[in-house]
Amino acid sequence: MLIYAVKNSRRFNLYDHWLHHKLVHKRDGFKWQVIAFLNDPKLMVVWAVLLASLLINEERNITALWVLATLGFTDLVGIILKKSVHRQRPYKHSALEDGYSFPSGHVLGATTMALILLQLFGKELGSGFTIGLLIIWLMVVISRLSLKAHYPSDILGATSLAIFCFSISQQIFLAI
Template sequence: MEAGGNKVLQRKTMYLYSGMLFLFSIIGLNVIIQTDGLKKIDQVGSQVIQNNPSSQLTAIYENISAMSSPTTNLILATIIFLMLFFMNNKVKAIFFFGSFLVSGAVIPYIIKHLVRRERPIHQLVSETGYSFPSGHVASAVALYVLILWLVFQGSKRSNLKNVSVVLIVGWIIIVMLARVYLGAHYLSDVTASLLLCSGLTGMFIYYSKPLEEIIGRRILSLIEK
């Protein structure tokens, strides 16, 4: 019964990640076609989030944006990679860093330059580059989902796991709000990033065991030669 239950749970988990990627593709298609429905949703989203702006709130969201930038998240991911690597957990270190790079940087970057969506006109801070999907949200989601994976693997304390989930989900929502408030992104940009990178990172975690076996057999053997 337990084995059968695990298989059902695994199948549902895969459906969840696949569903996230499917929803991302739907949003992406609407962005490319520039449908009126998506434009309306983005317009309403910006109006609600940017309602009653103030210099104090702008400064707070600017700091949050800087703390969640792709560069900052890359630095944090590198620190975690080095900690794992030199704590004699090389396989997990390589899996962690590789999953972060692919899910949170490489694939979002490729999509961004394929779609080439222009950023919103009215910005509270000057931003360059393309808008869809959000690089800040993408790198944050990939990084913190992988951190959650490490916490769940390394700790048996349910309180720590629950607190970690609440803090990380809360932080990602704040980052999404900050990017829309500052006028750097549309609501659809940050929502699509959340779906894309949750789905991609979840897929990596789902296949973590076979991927770690490949890393252990092939990649580490090349490094140690």
């Protein structure tokens, strides 16, 4: 329904623009650019490869493959969705941002990686780890809005898509 609304509903998009305007003031500082850089979708692939390398070093080859496949599958679905929806970025977005807006690639990657890390290490490292991941994820969300790179529905769409793709990947992994 969200994809349909973003693509076809003028009223929904007007509301999304209004909400974006209300949420984003003049918070587009350097710290948000650093957070955006560290969670760039291309760099997220590097983080996933590093995690997979650590898992291979621990002789957890199937889990390493699952990490790479999960992020790869999610990114592929996100790219296809971006190319099919063609949503333009918000007015006055950062010059560093290019491409389409829906869904947010940064939030998609950060959500997917947080879910992967939570699945792999959440029980061992406890609630402090979970809270830390949530804080980092929220910082990524705020950075995308503060840098005027995305509308709130782009964030919601990316989060939903990441959870959906992660769930599919998790089911396949459990079947193996």
